[in-house]
Amino acid sequence: MQSRKEMMQNRREIAINKLKGLGSQIIEDVNKNTVPAVRVPSRGTSNLVYDTDRRYYVLGDRYGKRSLGNVKQVKKIAQMVTMANFCKDLIRTNKTATIRELYYVSEGWDVDFGDQQESNIIGEDLEVTLGMTREDLGLMPEEDGASVYGNLILKDDDVEINAAKSGKSGYTISPTIDDVEFIDHDVQRVIAVETMGMFHRMVQEKAYKKFDTLIVGLKGQAARATRRFLKRVNEELNLPVYICNDGDPWGFHIAMVIISGSAKLAHVNHDLATPDAKFLGVTASDIIKYDLPTDPLKDIDVLRLKELAKDPRYKNEFWQTEIKKMLKIGKKAEQQSFSKYGLEYVVETYFPEKLDAM
Secondary structure, three states, X not given: OOOHHHHHHHHHHHHHHHHHHHHHXXXXXXXXXXXXXXXXXXXXXXXXXXXXXXXXXXXXXOEEEEEOOOHHHHHHHXXXXXXXXXXXXXXXXXXXXXXXXXXXXXXXXXXXXXXXXXXXXXXXXXXXXXXXXOOOOOEEOOOOOOEEEXXXXXXXXOEEEEOOOOOOOOEEOOOOHHHOEEEEEOOOEEXXXXXXXXXXXXXXXXXXXXXXXXXXXXXXXXXXXXXXXHHHHHHHOOOOEEEEOOEOHHHHHHHHHHHHOOOOOHHHHHHHOOOOOEEEEOOHHHHHHOOOOOEEOOHHHHHHHHHHHHOHHHOOHHHHHHHHHHHHHOEEEOHHHHHHHOOOHHHHHHHHHHHHHO
């Protein structure tokens, strides 16, 4: 079996070969006296397909063609090729750059970007054209990683880290999480929570011991590295993943992006989605059962819930029931609302009852 280091080296070699292939394709067209063109898979909503077998969004077979014969497309091709060359140098030297650094570096190129949004879009075009993640290309996000607490030993840059002995906030998930090796663990599950307030409450109440669990603080919408971490521990360590978010349509969506991926990242959902992850709460049923403090649904909440009801990712009976029930009661609730019964209640009562029910 390949070591993690060998696997990552193989991925780097594949990335370099694909980057070289992009340039070679253009050179070959020139040598044939053919107008160079690049096929870029469409990321438009009309090319998104929900794969019911894999349980996440994938891209369809529609492509756009960028040709140097079209004056309007010359700059985009030049931007993509220059960025590809930059990424090739990053991988060869075993370095990374944030997407913000990339934007500033481009200020010194012959072809630059009008703003970072334009740079990000070309980066996504490069990802989807090569079928690689931006992390494979040496490009990293700006956002901080989520926090992990529990008995998991990792090897990050040749340093072994115990996520239960790394301070009150545990281990911060690295943006290069695929380079991190899982050495050992003594847990039976993973519980990911939307807010850092709930994360710290669970650490303080020693939920990691009570439930033999890793606790992951998502910090709202989970970053790509966080989703990749959850997928890896689920598949490589065979740990069930549970997600506990606020009881509102936005919390539902944050959980579903972890479970079934996002439409925007359909081209990399195979690396990010964890289809077997389970939603632990807060649900409309919980609001009723536990008589939680609530806020009334706003018009935008109602609109979003109706959108979710039509989304193929929410087609099963559980989600349809909870969405309809929330619309009926017209209320939503936060994770912290369980504090009505005391700070310890969520760990001593709510989670045990929910886990038993699941």
